[in-house]
Amino acid sequence: DIQMTQSPSSLSASVGDRVIITCRTSQSISSYLNWYQQKPGKAPQLLIYGESRLQTGVPSRFSGSGSGTDFTLTISSVQPEDFATYYCQQSYSFLYTFGQGTKLEIK
């Protein structure tokens, strides 16, 4: 199975800060990496697919990069509605592993 290591597990930031979340995989997955946002009590929502492609309706302050085994999710200027938990996911194999999540909190 492909293992996902997401860091940090939690992060405090102020509105307007630039935030970077990283995801490392145990083997190369090319660009088969997706990012999701989940707010408390809600279902997750797809933010980025294929490492860097923005899902329709997602603000452009979100961006993804990387390839192979190392990936990043960047929020260029955090807004109040961005405080949530973020998960990476690999879809390279049919065992679609998620990272353990990064909780973004208000400083």
Add this chain to the structure above:
Amino acid sequence: EVRLVESGGGLIQPGGSLRLSCAASGFTFNTYWMHWVRQAPGKGLVWVSRINNDGSSTTYADSVKGRFTISRDNANNTLYLQMNSLRAEDTAVYFCVRDRFMAVPSFDSWGQGTRVTVSS
């Protein structure tokens, strides 16, 4: 509008069985792969199972293989998850998820989830 509505969750004793359903609408159900993803209380997301568009191919996480069965009824736009030999560690919210399965598979639509609690 894409809608996925899960049902069938509840409180069940260890060793028991439960069948979850997911009613899909707003899209051509029989052209999409579908998944179940679960989330234990206070924990992260865990992929459980997937089924291809015509139901001929399925995959399971090791933790549920041999106990859970995913299936679909394309005539009635419904996805199922039959869960047998339930354990306390199966306690979670179960989400029905659509796979956009384009160049890169990704989960673009999620239901609101149905809660399963395995406890005596």
